[in-house]
Amino acid sequence: MKKKSTAQTADVRETTERLLDAAERLFGQLGYDGVGMRALAAEAGVNLGAATYHYGSKQALYIETFMRRFRPANSERLRLLREAEAEAKGKPLTVERIVDCMVRPPFLQGLKHPNFNALLARNLLTPPPFLHAAIHGEMAPNIEAFIAALRRSIPNVPEDLIHLRTMFSMGSLLMFSMQHGKRKTARNSKFDESVLKEFVRFISTGLQSEPAVSTSDRTPFPRPPKLSRK
Numbered sequence: 001m002k003k004k005s006t007a008q009t010a011d012v013r014e015t016t017e018r019l020l021d022a023a024e025r026l027f028g029q030l031g032y033d034g035v036g037m038r039a040l041a042a043e044a045g046v047n048l049g050a051a052t053y054h055y056g057s058k059q060a061l062y063i064e065t066f067m068r069r070f071r072p073a074n075s076e077r078l079r080l081l082r083e084a085e086a087e088a089k090g091k092p093l094t095v096e097r098i099v100d101c102m103v104r105p106p107f108l109q110g111l112k113h114p115n116f117n118a119l120l121a122r123n124l125l126t127p128p129p130f131l132h133a134a135i136h137g138e139m140a141p142n143i144e145a146f147i148a149a150l151r152r153s154i155p156n157v158p159e160d161l162i163h164l165r166t167m168f169s170m171g172s173l174l175m176f177s178m179q180h181g182k183r184k185t186a187r188n189s190k191f192d193e194s195v196l197k198e199f200v201r202f203i204s205t206g207l208q209s210e211p212a213v214s215t216s217d218r219t220p221f222p223r224p225p226k227l228s229r230k
Helices: 002-030 037-044 048-055 058-088 095-112 114-125 129-153 159-180 189-208
Strands: none
Touching: 002 037, 002 048, 002 058, 002 114, 037 048, 037 058, 048 058, 058 095, 058 114, 058 129, 095 114, 095 129, 095 159, 095 189, 114 129, 114 159, 129 159, 159 189
């Protein structure tokens, strides 16, 4: 019985992973409305009944597909930041250390799972309404922690400008990662690390530079709108 149960568990795990991998590819390419459960099941090589049994609905499958990679990367970013802050013992971190904590997990994840970058881009730009609450719950504490760390490290830069520059940074990271992940050559960890370090330096330089327009001569930049919890 135990051997049979173990085999069944392995089969279920394989089926769900195939479904999630197929959903990651198709949802990233076509969006939520561009693909149905039948096409997802066919892409995964499972019958439609199995797909419905494991996830119940396309919406549930979509959420699980997105959160499978988004949640661990987001958690790792925050873990790296907290670890760095503990090492600093109350002193402000360097901007490059903060940025490295912020971009390293999603950068490395994009190299390992390039199909997810397309899905991530879709959901950060125009997430389906039902995904708002899930994204908000994951992103809010993360964003607040990194903005707070940057404010301590670059007090000369207004908070609204830090928010804006952080948006620039993550947008450029996403676009670059999508292109970098499409390289046909074999992965080279030393090369990837050097690219990451250059990217961290590039972002850090922009984040801590003096404002292009003085505070007295500009209207404060609006903060990114909060995602609805509904």
